[in-house]
Structures are given as structure tokens and as C-alpha cells.
Amino acid sequence: MMHKFCFEALDRSMRDIMRVKNPNTLDMTFGGKTVVLGGDFRQILPVIPKGTRKDIVGASINASYLWRSCKVFKLTKNLRLRSLQSETEVQEIEKFAKWIANIGDGTIGESLHGECEINIPEEFVLTCVEDPISTIVDSIFPMFRRGHSDIEYLKDRAILAPTLDIVDAVNEYMNDYNNTEGRTYPSCDSVCKSDSNVDMLADLHTPEFLNGLRCSGVPNHSLTLKVGSPVMLLRNIDHSLGLCNGTRMIISKLADHVLEAQILCGASAGTKVLIPRMSLTPSDPRLPFKFQRKQFPLMLSYAMTINKSQG
Numbered sequence: 001m002m003h004k005f006c007f008e009a010l011d012r013s014m015r016d017i018m019r020v021k022n023p024n025t026l027d028m029t030f031g032g033k034t035v036v037l038g039g040d041f042r043q044i045l046p047v048i049p050k051g052t053r054k055d056i057v058g059a060s061i062n063a064s065y066l067w068r069s070c071k072v073f074k075l076t077k078n079l080r081l082r083s084l085q086s087e088t089e090v091q092e093i094e095k096f097a098k099w100i101a102n103i104g105d106g107t108i109g110e111s112l113h114g115e116c117e118i119n120i121p122e123e124f125v126l127t128c129v130e131d132p133i134s135t136i137v138d139s140i141f142p143m144f145r146r147g148h149s150d151i152e153y154l155k156d157r158a159i160l161a162p163t164l165d166i167v168d169a170v171n172e173y174m175n176d177y178n179n180t181e182g183r184t185y186p187s188c189d190s191v192c193k194s195d196s197n198v199d200m201l202a203d204l205h206t207p208e209f210l211n212g213l214r215c216s217g218v219p220n221h222s223l224t225l226k227v228g229s230p231v232m233l234l235r236n237i238d239h240s241l242g243l244c245n246g247t248r249m250i251i252s253k254l255a256d257h258v259l260e261a262q263i264l265c266g267a268s269a270g271t272k273v274l275i276p277r278m279s280l281t282p283s284d285p286r287l288p289f290k291f292q293r294k295q296f297p298l299m300l301s302y303a304m305t306i307n308k309s310q311g
Contacts, residue, residue, distance in 0.1 A: 001044040004064040010035075011066060029069040037061070037070075042104030049286060096124065133173050141302070144177060151250060154230050155264040159303040164214060170303035175229060182226035183254045187211070187295035189221065192281060210291050215282035216305070219295050225251050231261065232301035235278060242268035248301055249273070259296055 011030050018031030025032045046059040061067060078097055084090045099121070102108045109116040128135045137144070140159050161167045175182070189210035211221040217234055225231070229251045237243040242263055252272060253260035259275040280293045 001039065001046055002061070003046045003059045004061045004066075005059075007037075007061055007066055008064055029066060040104075042101075099124070133170055137170070137174060141174070144174065151262070151264060154250065155248065158301060161303050161305055164216065164305060167299075167303045167305055168220070171300035172224075174302035175224060175226060175300060178226045178228055180227045182224050182229075184222055184224045185296060187219070187221045187223070187293045189213075189291055189293050192290040192292055205289065205291070210293075213282075213287075213291070215284045215287070218280050218282045218293055219297065219299050221293070221295075223296060223298065225254060225259070225296075225298075225300075227251050227254060230264070230301045231298040232304060233275075233297060234299060235280070235297040237275070237297070238273075241271065241273055242266045243273060243275075249275075249298075259298070 014031035014033055015026050015028065016031075018025035018028075018033070022032070041060065041062070045056050048055045048059055051059070057063060061070075078094065081090050081094060084093065099108070103118060106116070109118040126135050126139055136159060140157050143153065159170055161170060189207055191205055191210070214220055219234065231249050231251060233243060233247040233249065234245060236245050247266065248264045249261035250264055251259060252262050257277060261273055261275055263269055263271050263273060275296055275298060277294055278297050280295060280297060281290055282293070
């Protein structure tokens with residue numbers, strides 16, 4: 001999902017470095033080194049804020065001069081199916097995976113003026129009577145209403161959502177069913193002092209205004225947490241402990257200036273770690289100024305956005 005300029009910059013750097021030993025590498029892609037790229041153009045493309053389809057396609061690596069030197073390898077087996085024990089579950093997921101792949105290949109639906117109408121099979125749709133959030137929660141977390149919050153139960157489940165608004169609505173709904181006592185942690189927001197006109201910005205952008213800003217990759221101003229709530233880390237803190245952006249944990253203790261959490265998955269699963277407050281600066285280019293938010297770098301993870309960069 002990286003912009004093609006990132007790969008082209010790496011290409012120029014590698015050529016410049018490798019030519020010290022071998023001048024011929026100046027004309028070789030990536031200085032003669034083999035580079036392996038992973039991804040799927042049917043799933044994730046470069047994020048171009050407010051970009052058109054032309055802008056997004058033009059930013060992809062297959063629109064770069066490097067693509068001529070790339071050799072494409074395609075996976076032919078769904079490795080996720082090997083971890084399943086039930087034959088019925090394997091068949092259901094394999095059927096769904098093929099349907100998704102056919103949509104990406106454009107073999108489903110009739111194209112009309114660049115748009116395609118696709119009928120979703122009934123077995124892939126949840127029938128909603130009144131509340132859509134209640135319907136999807138009962139489907140993904142059917143035992144949560146009865147107080148079933150086992151770690152093994154929570155770590156394999158999450159609701160994917162397209163926007164931050166839906167994520168917040170689902171997380172608040174789920175958090176209300178956690179009967180343990182919670183704590184609300186407000187953030188401390190201020191305009192970055194690196195701006196030359198920081199004094200003028202401080203007068204215009206009051207703390208109340210900054211508290212209301214919601215940006216992708218930064219927790220909300222008010223963060224309500226409870227013991228037993230699953231959370232996701234939003235910053236890289238300690239790679240050796242597995243504390244990276246996207247690490248899922250479960251809250252085990254709430255304190256004033258630090259949180260204790262247990263890592264749910266990965267090589268460090270089961271390890272208890274301490275999460276401090278951090279100064280976070282959103283990188284949203286739509287904001288005409290920079291501000292800092294001092295808050296725990298966490299968000300509830302009952303529901304998560306499909307692509308955090310797009311929010």
C-alpha cells in the first residue's frame with residue numbers, strides 16, 4: 001500500500017550505495033539486490049487523501065518504472081484453511097474466499113459505465129430487524145452478553161468497520177456490557193510549539209476545540225477503559241516485547257498514569273506489560289496545523305477500521 005515514490009527512493013539509495021563497490025550496479029534495479037514485496041492490488045492500494053481513482057492508480061507501484069523489473073508470483077493455496085479442524089467450516093470459508101476473489105477479478109456482476117452491481121448471497125448477510133449494531137454483535141460475540149470474556153474467546157474475534165464513527169459506536173455498545181468498573185482517561189491537548197505562529201494558534205484553537213478533533217491513528221480525547229476490555233496499540237513502543245502498532249491486548253489493571261495489559265497474540269502472548277501515557281501528534285494532512293495529544297496510545301478493539309490509514 002506504499003506510494004511508488006517510496007520504492008523509487010529506495011531504488012536510488014541502493015544504487016548509490018552499491019556503486020561504491022561495483023560501478024555497474026548504478027544501472028541495476030535496487031543496486032542489484034533482490035527485493036521481495038508482498039501485497040494484493042485487489043485489497044489495499046496507496047492511501048491518497050481525497051484522491052481520485054486516477055490518483056490512486058498512478059501512485060501504485062505498477063505505475064512505476066520499477067514494475068518492468070518485477071516478477072509476479074501468485075499464491076495458489078489458502079493457508080488459513082489448514083488451521084481449521086471442522087470440514088464444514090473449511091468449506092464455508094473456502095466458498096467465501098472464492099467469492100471475494102471473484103469480485104476482485106471482476107468475474108461477478110455486469111459492468112456498466114465503470115460500475116458493477118453485485119448481489120450478495122443470503123448466507124453472507126445478517127438479517128437486521130431493528131438495531132444493526134446489536135445484530136452484528138450477537139453474531140460475532142454471541143456469548144459476550146452473558147459475561148463470557150475469556151481471553152481465547154476475545155482474541156480470535158473482531159468486527160471490521162469502514163469508518164471511525166461506526167468503530168466508536170460498536171466499541172461503546174460492547175463496553176457497556178462489561179460489568180466491571182471502568183475509568184475514563186481524558187487527554188491533554190495543545191498546539192505544537194514547532195509552529196512559528198504558535199501563540200496565535202493557541203488563541204484560535206482552544207483546548208476545547210482540540211479535544212473535539214478525531215483523527216485516524218490517535219485515540220479520542222476521552223478514553224473509557226475497563227478491566228477485561230480488549231484494546232489495540234496505536235504506536236510502536238517495544239518491538240522486543242511485541243508492543244507494536246496493531247498489537248491486541250486485554251486490560252488487566254487501571255492506574256492513574258499507567259495501564260497494565262496482557263498481550264493476546266504473537267510470540268509474546270500472555271506477557272503482562274505496562275502502557276504509559278505518550279505525546280501523540282496526528283499526521284492527518286487535512287489539518288492546517290499540528291497539535292499534540294497526551295493520552296494512552298490505545299483504542300478499544302471490539303471493532304476496528306478495515307484500513308486505519310483511511311480512518
